[in-house]
Amino acid sequence: MKLVIVDDEPLARERLRRMIADFPGYTVAGEAGDGDAALACVRDTAADAVLLDVHMPGMDGLQVARALAELDLPPAVIFVTAHSEHALSAHNSQAAGYLLKPVRRDDLAAALARARRPSRAQLAALGARDSADVQGWISARTRDGVERVAVADILYFWADQKYTSVYHMQGELLIDQSLLTLHEQLGDAFMRVHRKALVARRHITGLKFDSADGPLLTLRHVRERVPVSRRRLAEVRALLEA
Numbered sequence: 001m002k003l004v005i006v007d008d009e010p011l012a013r014e015r016l017r018r019m020i021a022d023f024p025g026y027t028v029a030g031e032a033g034d035g036d037a038a039l040a041c042v043r044d045t046a047a048d049a050v051l052l053d054v055h056m057p058g059m060d061g062l063q064v065a066r067a068l069a070e071l072d073l074p075p076a077v078i079f080v081t082a083h084s085e086h087a088l089s090a091h092n093s094q095a096a097g098y099l100l101k102p103v104r105r106d107d108l109a110a111a112l113a114r115a116r117r118p119s120r121a122q123l124a125a126l127g128a129r130d131s132a133d134v135q136g137w138i139s140a141r142t143r144d145g146v147e148r149v150a151v152a153d154i155l156y157f158w159a160d161q162k163y164t165s166v167y168h169m170q171g172e173l174l175i176d177q178s179l180l181t182l183h184e185q186l187g188d189a190f191m192r193v194h195r196k197a198l199v200a201r202r203h204i205t206g207l208k209f210d211s212a213d214g215p216l217l218t219l220r221h222v223r224e225r226v227p228v229s230r231r232r233l234a235e236v237r238a239l240l241e242a
Contacts, residue, residue, distance in 0.1 A: 001116060002029040002045055006038040006064065007053040007080065012101065016051055016080070019108055026112060035059025039067055047075045049096065049115040054081040065095065076115035138166055140175045149173055151189070155222050157182055157198040169221060193217055193236055194229045207240060 003026055005013045013031050020026050029045035032038040034056050042050060050068065054061035065077045078097040097111025136151040153169040159179050166173040179198045183190060190198050199217060206218040208225060215233055216225035228236050 001026050001048045001112075003027065003049050003051060003112075004030045004032065004038065004041050004045060004047040004075075005051045006032045006035075006041075006056070006061070007051075008033045008056045009053075012053070012080075016103065016108075019103070019105055020112075022105075023109060023112060035061070035064045035067075038064050042068060042071070042075055046073075049076040049078060049112070051078050051080050051099075054079055054083060078111045078115060138173065138175065140166075140173055147173055151186060154200055155203050155219055156200060156226055157190075158226075159196045159198075167222065191232075191235070191239065193232045194227050197226050199226060201239065204236075204239065207236060 003020060005016050005028060007013045007016070010033070013033075017028050017031075020028055029047055030041040032041045035058055038050065038052070041047070050064075052061045052064060056064075059067075061079060061081070065079075068074050068077060076096040078099060079095050080099045080101065080103060082101040096115040097107075099107055099111055137148045138151060138154065139146055139148045141147075149166060149168045149170070155167045155169070157179060158165045158167065162176065164175050164177055164179065164182070166175055179192065179196075183192055183198055186198075189201060191201050191204070193199050197217075199219065203220040203222070204217060205220050207228065208216045208218060210216055213225075213227060214230070215228040215236075217228050217236065218225055
Protein backbone atom coordinates (compact mmCIF):
# COMPACT_ATOMS: atom_id res chain seq x y z
CA MET A 1 0.00 0.00 0.00
CA LYS A 2 1.54 3.31 -1.12
CA LEU A 3 1.50 6.22 1.32
CA VAL A 4 2.29 9.94 1.05
CA ILE A 5 3.30 11.91 4.16
CA VAL A 6 2.32 15.58 4.19
CA ASP A 7 3.64 17.86 6.94
CA ASP A 8 5.48 21.19 6.89
CA GLU A 9 7.83 19.92 9.63
CA PRO A 10 10.61 17.65 8.27
CA LEU A 11 11.14 16.01 11.68
CA ALA A 12 7.46 15.06 11.88
CA ARG A 13 7.64 13.48 8.41
CA GLU A 14 10.78 11.56 9.39
CA ARG A 15 9.17 10.22 12.57
CA LEU A 16 6.17 8.91 10.65
CA ARG A 17 8.44 7.39 8.01
CA ARG A 18 10.40 5.48 10.68
CA MET A 19 7.22 4.16 12.28
CA ILE A 20 5.73 3.06 8.96
CA ALA A 21 8.95 1.18 8.13
CA ASP A 22 8.07 -1.26 10.92
CA PHE A 23 4.69 -2.13 9.36
CA PRO A 24 4.79 -4.75 6.58
CA GLY A 25 2.79 -4.03 3.46
CA TYR A 26 3.17 -0.21 3.54
CA THR A 27 5.56 1.92 1.46
CA VAL A 28 6.18 5.65 1.73
CA ALA A 29 5.95 6.66 -1.93
CA GLY A 30 6.51 10.37 -1.36
CA GLU A 31 6.55 13.36 1.00
CA ALA A 32 5.35 16.95 0.80
CA GLY A 33 5.63 20.04 2.98
CA ASP A 34 2.63 22.02 1.74
CA GLY A 35 -0.76 21.55 0.16
CA ASP A 36 0.13 22.20 -3.48
CA ALA A 37 3.10 19.83 -3.32
CA ALA A 38 0.87 17.26 -1.62
CA LEU A 39 -1.64 17.24 -4.48
CA ALA A 40 1.13 16.90 -7.05
CA CYS A 41 2.80 14.10 -5.08
CA VAL A 42 -0.43 12.11 -4.73
CA ARG A 43 -1.10 12.40 -8.47
CA ASP A 44 2.48 11.41 -9.38
CA THR A 45 2.62 8.40 -7.05
CA ALA A 46 -1.04 7.22 -7.32
CA ALA A 47 -0.94 6.91 -3.53
CA ASP A 48 -3.48 4.74 -1.74
CA ALA A 49 -3.50 6.84 1.44
CA VAL A 50 -2.23 10.21 2.68
CA LEU A 51 -1.02 11.06 6.18
CA LEU A 52 -2.02 14.71 6.21
CA ASP A 53 -1.16 17.53 8.61
CA VAL A 54 -3.93 20.10 9.14
CA HIS A 55 -1.95 23.30 9.85
CA MET A 56 0.33 24.11 6.90
CA PRO A 57 1.32 27.29 5.07
CA GLY A 58 -0.96 28.14 2.16
CA MET A 59 -3.55 25.44 1.54
CA ASP A 60 -4.33 23.69 4.84
CA GLY A 61 -4.97 19.98 5.31
CA LEU A 62 -8.76 20.23 5.21
CA GLN A 63 -8.58 22.04 1.88
CA VAL A 64 -6.17 19.42 0.56
CA ALA A 65 -8.55 16.65 1.65
CA ARG A 66 -11.43 18.29 -0.20
CA ALA A 67 -9.29 18.56 -3.34
CA LEU A 68 -8.20 14.92 -3.06
CA ALA A 69 -11.84 13.85 -2.83
CA GLU A 70 -12.36 15.24 -6.34
CA LEU A 71 -9.80 12.88 -7.90
CA ASP A 72 -11.01 10.03 -10.10
CA LEU A 73 -9.74 7.54 -7.51
CA PRO A 74 -9.36 9.45 -4.22
CA PRO A 75 -6.85 8.16 -1.65
CA ALA A 76 -7.79 7.50 1.96
CA VAL A 77 -6.94 10.43 4.23
CA ILE A 78 -5.53 10.15 7.74
CA PHE A 79 -5.19 13.52 9.48
CA VAL A 80 -2.13 13.93 11.71
CA THR A 81 -2.12 17.08 13.82
CA ALA A 82 -1.40 18.58 17.22
CA HIS A 83 -4.80 20.28 17.30
CA SER A 84 -7.78 18.25 18.55
CA GLU A 85 -10.33 20.94 17.68
CA HIS A 86 -10.36 19.81 14.04
CA ALA A 87 -11.67 16.34 14.83
CA LEU A 88 -15.25 17.17 13.83
CA SER A 89 -14.16 18.65 10.49
CA ALA A 90 -12.02 15.58 9.87
CA HIS A 91 -14.95 13.31 10.70
CA ASN A 92 -17.21 15.23 8.32
CA SER A 93 -14.64 14.78 5.56
CA GLN A 94 -14.97 10.98 5.99
CA ALA A 95 -11.29 10.62 6.88
CA ALA A 96 -9.98 7.14 7.61
CA GLY A 97 -8.35 8.40 10.81
CA TYR A 98 -7.48 11.38 13.00
CA LEU A 99 -4.19 11.10 14.88
CA LEU A 100 -2.94 13.53 17.49
CA LYS A 101 0.77 14.30 17.76
CA PRO A 102 2.86 12.78 19.14
CA VAL A 103 1.47 9.85 17.19
CA ARG A 104 1.31 6.53 19.03
CA ARG A 105 2.38 3.43 17.14
CA ASP A 106 -0.82 1.49 17.95
CA ASP A 107 -3.03 4.38 16.82
CA LEU A 108 -1.12 4.68 13.56
CA ALA A 109 -1.41 0.93 12.92
CA ALA A 110 -5.17 1.03 13.51
CA ALA A 111 -5.64 4.03 11.20
CA LEU A 112 -3.60 2.38 8.43
CA ALA A 113 -5.65 -0.79 8.77
CA ARG A 114 -8.87 1.24 8.36
CA ALA A 115 -7.37 2.96 5.34
CA ARG A 116 -6.90 -0.38 3.59
CA ARG A 117 -10.68 -0.73 3.30
CA PRO A 118 -11.98 1.15 0.27
CA SER A 119 -14.13 4.16 1.05
CA ARG A 120 -17.51 4.71 -0.55
CA ALA A 121 -15.96 7.27 -2.88
CA GLN A 122 -13.34 4.76 -3.98
CA LEU A 123 -15.90 2.01 -4.51
CA ALA A 124 -17.94 4.35 -6.66
CA ALA A 125 -14.87 5.45 -8.60
CA LEU A 126 -13.84 1.87 -9.23
CA GLY A 127 -17.33 0.98 -10.38
CA ALA A 128 -17.07 -1.96 -8.03
CA ARG A 129 -20.03 -4.11 -8.90
CA ASP A 130 -19.42 -7.11 -6.72
CA SER A 131 -20.85 -10.43 -7.72
CA ALA A 132 -21.34 -14.06 -6.88
CA ASP A 133 -20.41 -15.81 -10.11
CA VAL A 134 -21.46 -19.19 -11.44
CA GLN A 135 -18.17 -20.79 -10.35
CA GLY A 136 -19.08 -20.17 -6.71
CA TRP A 137 -17.05 -17.06 -5.91
CA ILE A 138 -17.71 -13.68 -4.40
CA SER A 139 -15.56 -11.00 -6.00
CA ALA A 140 -14.91 -7.34 -5.22
CA ARG A 141 -12.46 -4.58 -6.04
CA THR A 142 -10.20 -3.44 -3.22
CA ARG A 143 -7.14 -1.20 -2.97
CA ASP A 144 -5.00 -4.21 -3.82
CA GLY A 145 -6.99 -5.15 -6.95
CA VAL A 146 -9.76 -7.70 -7.43
CA GLU A 147 -10.23 -10.20 -4.60
CA ARG A 148 -12.19 -13.43 -4.90
CA VAL A 149 -13.45 -15.62 -2.09
CA ALA A 150 -14.88 -19.08 -2.58
CA VAL A 151 -18.51 -19.29 -1.46
CA ALA A 152 -17.57 -22.48 0.41
CA ASP A 153 -15.22 -20.39 2.61
CA ILE A 154 -17.83 -17.77 3.54
CA LEU A 155 -19.10 -17.88 7.11
CA TYR A 156 -21.70 -15.11 7.01
CA PHE A 157 -22.68 -11.77 5.49
CA TRP A 158 -23.46 -8.71 7.60
CA ALA A 159 -25.26 -5.71 6.08
CA ASP A 160 -24.49 -2.20 7.31
CA GLN A 161 -26.26 0.66 5.54
CA LYS A 162 -25.39 0.52 1.82
CA TYR A 163 -22.61 -2.08 2.04
CA THR A 164 -22.20 -5.68 3.12
CA SER A 165 -19.27 -7.27 4.94
CA VAL A 166 -18.32 -10.79 3.86
CA TYR A 167 -16.76 -12.73 6.74
CA HIS A 168 -14.79 -15.69 5.43
CA MET A 169 -12.05 -18.12 6.46
CA GLN A 170 -9.27 -15.74 5.47
CA GLY A 171 -10.70 -12.46 6.73
CA GLU A 172 -13.23 -9.87 5.63
CA LEU A 173 -14.30 -8.31 2.34
CA LEU A 174 -16.55 -5.32 1.66
CA ILE A 175 -19.09 -5.52 -1.19
CA ASP A 176 -22.11 -3.50 -2.23
CA GLN A 177 -24.68 -6.23 -2.88
CA SER A 178 -27.76 -6.45 -0.69
CA LEU A 179 -28.52 -9.52 1.41
CA LEU A 180 -31.66 -10.09 -0.64
CA THR A 181 -29.65 -10.27 -3.87
CA LEU A 182 -27.02 -12.51 -2.30
CA HIS A 183 -29.64 -14.89 -0.93
CA GLU A 184 -31.28 -15.14 -4.36
CA GLN A 185 -27.91 -15.90 -5.96
CA LEU A 186 -26.60 -18.33 -3.37
CA GLY A 187 -29.80 -20.24 -2.60
CA ASP A 188 -30.49 -22.57 0.31
CA ALA A 189 -26.84 -22.91 1.34
CA PHE A 190 -27.37 -19.70 3.28
CA MET A 191 -30.05 -18.79 5.83
CA ARG A 192 -31.39 -15.33 6.58
CA VAL A 193 -31.36 -15.13 10.38
CA HIS A 194 -31.69 -11.37 10.84
CA ARG A 195 -32.42 -8.35 8.68
CA LYS A 196 -28.66 -7.70 8.77
CA ALA A 197 -27.33 -11.26 8.66
CA LEU A 198 -27.15 -14.06 6.08
CA VAL A 199 -25.39 -17.14 7.45
CA ALA A 200 -23.86 -20.28 5.89
CA ARG A 201 -26.00 -23.17 7.13
CA ARG A 202 -23.11 -25.61 7.30
CA HIS A 203 -21.20 -23.41 9.75
CA ILE A 204 -24.04 -23.05 12.26
CA THR A 205 -23.15 -24.87 15.49
CA GLY A 206 -25.64 -23.69 18.10
CA LEU A 207 -28.05 -21.15 19.54
CA LYS A 208 -27.55 -19.24 22.78
CA PHE A 209 -29.82 -16.87 24.65
CA ASP A 210 -28.55 -13.68 26.25
CA SER A 211 -30.67 -11.65 28.66
CA ALA A 212 -29.55 -8.41 27.02
CA ASP A 213 -29.07 -9.35 23.36
CA GLY A 214 -31.65 -12.12 22.93
CA PRO A 215 -31.02 -15.19 20.73
CA LEU A 216 -27.49 -15.45 19.32
CA LEU A 217 -26.17 -17.88 16.75
CA THR A 218 -22.79 -19.56 17.21
CA LEU A 219 -20.80 -20.36 14.09
CA ARG A 220 -17.80 -22.54 13.37
CA HIS A 221 -14.58 -20.49 13.07
CA VAL A 222 -16.30 -17.32 14.36
CA ARG A 223 -15.70 -15.88 17.83
CA GLU A 224 -18.52 -13.34 17.62
CA ARG A 225 -22.13 -14.48 17.91
CA VAL A 226 -24.63 -13.44 15.27
CA PRO A 227 -28.03 -12.10 16.42
CA VAL A 228 -31.19 -13.95 15.42
CA SER A 229 -34.43 -12.03 14.99
CA ARG A 230 -37.56 -13.32 16.72
CA ARG A 231 -39.31 -13.92 13.41
CA ARG A 232 -36.43 -16.15 12.22
CA LEU A 233 -36.02 -18.05 15.48
CA ALA A 234 -38.34 -20.95 14.65
CA GLU A 235 -36.53 -21.64 11.37
CA VAL A 236 -33.14 -21.64 13.10
CA ARG A 237 -34.39 -24.00 15.80
CA ALA A 238 -35.81 -26.36 13.17
CA LEU A 239 -32.42 -26.49 11.44
CA LEU A 240 -30.58 -27.30 14.66
CA GLU A 241 -33.08 -29.94 15.71
CA ALA A 242 -33.15 -31.70 12.31
